[in-house]
Amino acid sequence: MIDALFQAIVSGILVGAIYALVAMGIVIVYRSSGIFNFAHGAVIVVGAFLFWTLIKVAGLPLWLCILLTGATVSLIGLAIEYLTMRPLLGQPILASIMMTLGLSMFFLGIYQVLWGHKGIVTFPKFMPMGHWVMGEVVIGQANVFVLIAAVALFLLFSLFFRFTGTGKQVQAICESHIIAQSVGIDVKRVLSVVWIIACLCAVLCGILVGATGSVGIYLNELVFMVIPVIILGGLESIGGALVAGLVIGLVEMISATFIDPIIGGGFRQVAPYLFLLIVLIVKPYGLFGWERIERI
Amino acid sequence: MSLTVPAGVRDESYGQAIALVKTNTQWGLAIVGLAALLVLPLCLDDYFNNFIALVCINMIVVLGLNLLTGYCGQISLGQSAFVAIGAYTAGILYAKYHVPFPLATFFAVVVSAISGVIVGLPSVRLKGFYLALSTVAFQFIVYWVLFKADALTQGGFGLAIPAVNILGVTFDTRIKVAYLCIASVVALAYFAKSIARTKTGRAFIAIRDNDLAAEVMGIALTKTKLTAFFISSIYAGFAGALYALYFRWLMPDLFTLAHSVWYLAMVIVGGMGSLVGSILGTVFIVSLQEATRVWFASLATAFPEVLTVGMGTGVSHMALGLAIVLFLIFEPRGLSHRWETIKSTYRLWPFSY
Numbered sequence: 240m241i242d243a244l245f246q247a248i249v250s251g252i253l254v255g256a257i258y259a260l261v262a263m264g265i266v267i268v269y270r271s272s273g274i275f276n277f278a279h280g281a282v283i284v285v286g287a288f289l290f291w292t293l294i295k296v297a298g299l300p301l302w303l304c305i306l307l308t309g310a311t312v313s314l315i316g317l318a319i320e321y322l323t324m325r326p327l328l329g330q331p332i333l334a335s336i337m338m339t340l341g342l343s344m345f346f347l348g349i350y351q352v353l354w355g356h357k358g359i360v361t362f363p364k365f366m367p368m369g370h371w372v373m374g375e376v377v378i379g380q381a382n383v384f385v386l387i388a389a390v391a392l393f394l395l396f397s398l399f400f401r402f403t404g405t406g407k408q409v410q411a412i413c414e415s416h417i418i419a420q421s422v423g424i425d426v427k428r429v430l431s432v433v434w435i436i437a438c439l440c441a442v443l444c445g446i447l448v449g450a451t452g453s454v455g456i457y458l459n460e461l462v463f464m465v466i467p468v469i470i471l472g473g474l475e476s477i478g479g480a481l482v483a484g485l486v487i488g489l490v491e492m493i494s495a496t497f498i499d500p501i502i503g504g505g506f507r508q509v510a511p512y513l514f515l516l517i518v519l520i521v522k523p524y525g526l527f528g529w530e531r532i533e534r535i
Numbered sequence: 536m537s538l539t540v541p542a543g544v545r546d547e548s549y550g551q552a553i554a555l556v557k558t559n560t561q562w563g564l565a566i567v568g569l570a571a572l573l574v575l576p577l578c579l580d581d582y583f584n585n586f587i588a589l590v591c592i593n594m595i596v597v598l599g600l601n602l603l604t605g606y607c608g609q610i611s612l613g614q615s616a617f618v619a620i621g622a623y624t625a626g627i628l629y630a631k632y633h634v635p636f637p638l639a640t641f642f643a644v645v646v647s648a649i650s651g652v653i654v655g656l657p658s659v660r661l662k663g664f665y666l667a668l669s670t671v672a673f674q675f676i677v678y679w680v681l682f683k684a685d686a687l688t689q690g691g692f693g694l695a696i697p698a699v700n701i702l703g704v705t706f707d708t709r710i711k712v713a714y715l716c717i718a719s720v721v722a723l724a725y726f727a728k729s730i731a732r733t734k735t736g737r738a739f740i741a742i743r744d745n746d747l748a749a750e751v752m753g754i755a756l757t758k759t760k761l762t763a764f765f766i767s768s769i770y771a772g773f774a775g776a777l778y779a780l781y782f783r784w785l786m787p788d789l790f791t792l793a794h795s796v797w798y799l800a801m802v803i804v805g806g807m808g809s810l811v812g813s814i815l816g817t818v819f820i821v822s823l824q825e826a827t828r829v830w831f832a833s834l835a836t837a838f839p840e841v842l843t844v845g846m847g848t849g850v851s852h853m854a855l856g857l858a859i860v861l862f863l864i865f866e867p868r869g870l871s872h873r874w875e876t877i878k879s880t881y882r883l884w885p886f887s888y
Contacts, residue, residue, distance in 0.1 A: 326864045337803050345856030351849025509679045512672035523660045
């Protein structure tokens with residue numbers, strides 16, 4: 240019983256790290272442009288399969304694969320911002336929701352054409368894949384790597400926002416596009432940077448999560464699985480995404496361990512959403528979200 | 536409406552001012568249009584009647600969703616969950632408990648409307664994305680319940696529904712179903728238009744434009760938002776009952792988030808806050824879905840060495856995604872805006888404005 244609890248807590252934190260990694264990529268876009276990027280999952284899928292093609296099919300060395308995938312996906316990010324998001328500045332938010340959903344469909348179509356017949360694939364081993372066993376508790380090494388990456392990414396973002404000029408400009412456009420523009424910040428350029436960063440986050444996530452298990456179209460569903468995370472953390476907070484990712488991971492794994500046997504399987508899929516509804520009633524703007532004061 | 540009336544037509548009484556159809560030309564067009572709808576299913580084969588029924592069912596959902604999203608500004612990404620609730624309520628009552636179908640439809644609408652109000656409750660405190668994401672959560676929960684409550688819904692196996700009999704008429708052929716769907720759409724479109732013109736409809740628009748200002752002006756915010764959810768889920772529930780009648784085989788996979796996304800796409804492509812737009816948008820998107828499905832499937836069978844069947848679906852997904860993206864960039868106000876432009880050009884010709 241105690242072992243099961245420990246295993247649930249450990250797995251919960253490790254699953255939560257994946258959620259945090261995905262959520263941070265979405266939050267950084269939302270913060271700066273007010274757009275919830277539903278296409279994030281599709282970019283993860285495309286990035287992961289691109290990486291797989293380079294490393295497994297083409298057999299290139301690891302560093303070159305990472306470099307090429309990163310460069311390609313940065314271009315995708317730039318194209319998304321320049322071609323599709325820029326015309327939407329000033330349109331209602333529903334238009335932007337629909338735009339990212341349409342983009343998601345487009346990228347999944349690309350995935351299906353290029354890699355759809357491959358099904359689920361695995362990367363060749365390029366990082367420790369073994370398990371640590373402590374008593375009854377099993378810890379996957381690759382998952383620990385994901386957790387480290389999530390924390391590192393959070394620290395990196397914190398440093399970026401605090402100490403670099405571009406980071407400070409991102410902070411400024413989060414407050415208000417109009418005010419940022421009027422003090423001389425090139426909002427469009429900063430938004431391009433943000434989209435590139437978000438797409439690089441997606442690729443990092445695709446590679447790491449792919450390394451913990453396998454790569455398939457199901458990675459796209461991560462974007463819907465992290466919705467409870469993002470709401471709990473607050474749509475604007477990167478630190479919130481990290482904390483909430485771990486919390487939701489715990490909720491999911493603990494309910495999987497203790498409630499699934501009673502209800503009969505599958506409850507872990509909805510437990511985060513039920514938790515989300517409770518959060519929305521108690522604290523609608525999440526733990527660290529901005530509660531904007533409105534004036535007429 | 537007043538813009539489309541030709542010069543010289545004056546309203547002399549309140550009845551004239553609120554009339555939907557004002558001139559003889561409009562009467563003529565309305566009658567011709569209705570007559571065309573009456574004759575249309577007779578001229579088409581089963582495939583197209585099937586298609587018409589599908590368009591009409593989608594159209595009912597989209598009319599409701601447009602009242603909620605386009606008029607009231609509350610985004611719902613969980614509309615197909617309401618359709619599912621309506622479809623399963625009607626289907627289970629009719630197939631398992633042999634309740635007469637009209638009564639089953641009534642219960643479907645009631646259950647769907649109640650769940651709509653419950654889902655709408657967070658809208659009292661939430662706005663924009665937070666609300667949209669809470670409806671996504673509802674969508675997933677309903678999808679999961681449909682699988683888990685397999686004693687009632689048969690889970691992933693699917694719930695079979697016998698051919699529906701309403702007042703002695705058995706809806707077993709495609710042409711009968713098409714007639715029923717067309718009649719429902721006409722009635723519900725009229726109903727939606729009527730709601731949009733009343734005090735409630737104007738309150739919706741006020742809330743969409745600025746809900747704080749609306750509240751200051753004396754609009755009961757909570758009540759009006761919940762009314763919007765109530766009405767839109769009535770539409771979804773009714774469409775669900777029709778879906779049970781039309782498809783006669785209900786599975787959870789017919790009511791996924793992707794379907795909700797398509798309903799929203801129909802609203803946007805048609806034009807938010809325009810009921811004509813709902814009709815145009817639905818026809819456009821459903822036709823596009825069907826066309827890409829058929830074309831790329833046949834393309835895949837024609838060139839099996841180049842395209843696998845999976846690639847065909849991939850290409851059709853790309854086409855649909857691209858269509859939405861291009862629409863948002865080049866026609867963000869939707870097809871209804873284009874329709875208005877065409878009408879005013881026709882009316883003002885040969886002058887530009």
